[in-house]
Amino acid sequence: MYHPAGHDSALRGVLQDLRTGRWLSMAQLLADTARTADRSSWTRRTQVLAAVAAGSDVVQAWRVEQPHSIAATVMHARVVVERSLRAHREGHPRTGELWRLAWEACRDAARVAPADPVPWVCLLALAVLDDDRTMDEHRVRPPGPMLPPGPWGLLAEADKRDPHNREAYHRMLQFLYAGRAGGASLSQAVNFVQWAAASAPPGSALHVLPLYTRVERYRRDRGQERALDLHWVAEDATRDADRALRAWFDHADPAGESLLDLNHLAHALWGALRFDDAARVFEALGPYYTPQPWAYRTRDPGDQALAEELFTRARARCLHAPS
DSSP: OTTTTTHHHHHHHHHHHHHOOOHHHHHHHHHEEEEEHHHHHHHOOOOOHHHHHTSSSSHHHHHHTTTOOHHHHHHHHHHHHHHHHHHHHHHOOHHHHHHHHHHHHHHHHHHHTOSSSSSHHHHHHHHHGGGTTTTGGGBBBOOSSTTBBSSSSHHHHHHHHHHHHHHHHHHHHHHHHTTTTTTTHHHHHHHHHHHHHOOOTTTTTTHHHHHHHHHHHHTTGGGGGGGSGGGGGGHHHHHEEEHHHTTTTTGSSSGGGGHHHHHHHHHHHHTTHHHHHHHHHHHHHOOOOOOOTTTGSSSSSTTTHHHHHHHHHHHHHHHHHHO
């Protein structure tokens, strides 16, 4: 099954309440999360909650009832950022207005929650809307060679509050994908993920980043049309998969990790014919899957049923492979 909460049963129950317009359980969950000082869970949960809450006024209702709630202010920023990104994807005429409101909401959240990485992650998310790179904060000099100018100051602010924050680096990657340079942006993205993974400690999800750019390269090459593709068994591809396995998966608690990361690793190991290693990741996934990256290996990436079918075949192949 696909579920945005994945293994997080507490979050799953809150999402059910959100869909019926109730916010009390969301407030309680975030209060509990804040007490643990687990920035990774805080970032992940606020992102998933915002994706569901963006289609309603439930967060606004919370703010009316608790106008001084810091968590409500952060969630408001999350929601308006999500709405502006959706408007941008759909070419909505109010995109510019929503972008301005979201930027202001992020700055307000950063002011009331100065130790929270989420407002800075949200500003990174908004950077993709700046198609022409007109804002100074999106043209900062990079911290290393072979890296392009970009919102490095925003990434540094998120890093300062939560080093190696997974979503922050994925937002930076999306900014690089959105560059008008086309193929050049992919080359810059590859340099970025290699740079990020090289400095990440054991157990960091940033070690999975190179697998995302490998999937993106495959997608742009329309590799799904080739029945037998050597893209996944090439030496550099298997090396990326092995590093993600050894540097991330072997040190992490899969139940608390991103389903997307787990799916990308399972996919990479299966594609590299590392069936025994892939089986470990499939077992960690349990009943959950995500359509990406599997969809890009099918004849119609828009058909989620085909992605699910391929995932199921790959899982069966790996779980039943002889040791």
